[in-house]
Amino acid sequence: MLDLRSFLEVCKKEGELLELRDVDWDVELGTLTELLAEKGGPALLFDKFKDYPEGFRVATDMYTTVKRFALAIDMPPDTNGLEIIKKWRAVDFEPVKPVEVATGPVMENVDEGEDVNLLKFPVPRFHERDGGRYMGTGVAIIIRDPDEGWVNVGVQRVMLHDERTLGLYISPGKHNAIIREKYWSKGESCPVVMDFGPTPLLFLSAASHVAWGISEMEWAGYLAKEPLEVIAGKVTGLPVPANSEIAIEGEYLPPDVESRKEGPLGEWTGYYGGGERSEPVVHVKAVYHRDNPILAGTPPIKPPNYAFAVQVRTTPLLWNELEKAGIRGIRGVWEHGAGGGRMLTIISLKQEYGGHAMRAALTAAGSHAAGYMSKLVIVVDEDIDPTNTNEVLWAVVSRANFEDSVSIIKGCWGTRLDPALPPEKREKGDLTHSVMIINACRPFYWKDRFPPVNRASEELRKKVIEKWVNEIPLLRG
Template identity: 80%
Template sequence: MLDLRGFLRKVREDGDLQELEQVDWDLELGTLTELLAEKGGPALLFDKFKGYPEGYRVATNVCGTVRRFATAIGMPPDTGRLDIIKKWRAVDFKPVKPVEVKTGPVMENIHLGNDVNLYEFPVPRYHEHDGGRYIGTGVAVIMRDPDEGGVNVGVQRGMVHDEKTLGLYISPGKHNAIIRQKYWARGESCPVVMDFGPAPILFLSAASHVPWGISEFDWAGYLANEPIEVVRGEITGLPVPANSEIAIEGEYLPPEVESRIEGPLGEWTGYYGGGERREPVVRVKALYHRGNPILFGAPPMKPPNYAFAVQVRTTPFLWNDLEKAGVRGIKSVWEHEAGGGRMITIISLKQDHGGHARQAGLAVVGSHGGGYMSKLVIVVDEDIDPTDLNEVLWAVVTRANFDTSVDIIKGCWGSRLDPALPPDKREKGDFTHSVMLIDACKPFYWRHLFPPVNKASEELRTKIIEKWRDKIP
């Protein structure tokens, strides 16, 4: 399994890493990341920050292309995106549980109590209107359910308040939000480990919609075909990834004990949609890091930048959820780049009964894999490629009748990050929104009367290509 520095070493060998020195952590690093991500550029490794020791580095644009995503999960770099999604669906999943070891590279440097200083690292301010420096973007946030005992790993943003305090924002409905509430309901702080330099495969697993009750440690181990090594945290008892670059143990305080202004952060929606809000904080009790540590930066950006990594983390789980819900005939599923890999869902299916398309669309809204921040769900026939937005929109305007083919589903699972959330709802903490469902399939009960598509058949195309091969580019 490739840890973060092993991954960077591999992409360096592949000629897919650019190393930059003496870049300012304040906005310059974030803007360079954005500019190169827009061009589908290489992974970036920054070093020699003013005021910081040489070797204290930040890596960004780590998994932002299909090639690097494939490398991160142990597949050949030239693997196609649909083949990656098939692997990520993990239809034969069997948990590969983490292995506890006595120590690991992350324990090379240990800071406790008054020795903790989060400003030891060149934590970036990524975007012009960010409310602070975000140490937690390429992060794995680790908690244990106090009732069931299972360990959950999520990706939630962490802002540095001071040397020993972090703001941690978690969207409602996320598994870690459910777990923290169980502790808070008992009047207790929630123990937490935050890994700021995780192995890419653990980060990608933590950011995925892994079902409740399955640990992302087990999921990452399955994908890597080997267990993740962990060290038992002395303060929280939680597993600390042994090969992490930087990690902390701390207590996540109930909001009535301490909350501070968190945000805004330029988010994956393409806006500073979350604004400023008082959020609970994490008091850091222990800080661990390797020698010459690397902070994993995954700053959110306006879609479609960075969206592929999100699509692969969301699309497979939605596909699985739909099949578990009994939706038959699914040919393909795609969470489109323009929606940041979450807000626009397209399903291609072969209809076998009236209402089939509506069933599929409604199942998206009610699923864990696709329900969060879904705004637009489009269902198309099996002849439409859901990854091709031109084909999808063609189907929408030629097969849908908008007086009968469109439904609006109200009160759906949303987030503070929704830029269209009205101010009065945001103030009340009501983050729900509406979803538009478009049935862009041929009307089932008269589909046999629908005009044929004006395109040469596959048989005819094959025949003509064979005859005129030397004339066809």
């Protein structure tokens, strides 16, 4: 399975990597990451930070374009978004279990107990208003369900508190949040492994809404068609990815035992919605890293610049969930970039019965893949391309009759990251929000009387193109 440094080598060969030196880890690195992501620029690899040894590196902007996402998952560089979505749907998924190996590159350097010092890594503070340095944004958090035995992997932000302490924020409802409670409710700490330089497929799988009970390690193995290599952690017994750049083992303490201020961090919504709060911490017992380690950074950037990787990971799994729920006739599903790849869902389908479109919308709003922070779900007919914003908006203003076509569903799966969460609800601890559904399909019961679209038929267009294409090259393609 392609590890992080091999992936960056592939990027370099493809002209998709910019190597930079002498950049300040304090906001300069984050600002360059933002500026170049906005321009669709290359992946970035930073080295030679002031007061740090040469070779202690940070990589960012790795998965921000379709081309690099394809390279990261070992697909040809010219693969288009839809082909990636099809692969990510993993319709014939069979778990490919990780294999345990005695050791691996991540064990080239081992610091245990008193020798643990996380400050040895050039951890960035990404944005000006961030409350601290974030060691984990491109991270994979590995936790075992104590009742069911399977290992869940998620991406959750990790703040650097001091040499041996990290803050880990997990939103309610996420699998790692459900699992940690199983330890905490018994007054126990939750053993955890954090992979701060994960292989691209493990990171992208961990960031996807893979169903409960399926380990993202097995999902990554399935996508790579080869198992992930892991080493049994000495402290926790959890699997430590052997080809990781930097990994730690630690104890995630119940919040009443220890909590510290966490945040703010510039978030994927494009705001600082989460603010600063008390959050539980991880005591780090061991640090493993390769020679010349690379810390992976995927700091959130204001939408839509950051969204592609989220869109690709959310869209296919939502599509699967809709079909599993029995929603037929789906032509396409799209998580719009303006919603950070999550808040704005568009579904295109061929209506077969009254209520078909609403069934799809309600399923999406309640799904695991896209339900979290879902704000707006738009359903359009099958002639509308859900990835084309202008076509979608045309359908909304022309086919919806708003007094009948809009529904607002209250009490949905939200988070304190929601910038629009009213202060009173936030103070009460009520993090739910409402989802607006726009049924922008032709009304089912009189769709046959709906005015025809003012567009030449496919047959006529084909005929005219064939006749004129040599004289008007613009007609080609």
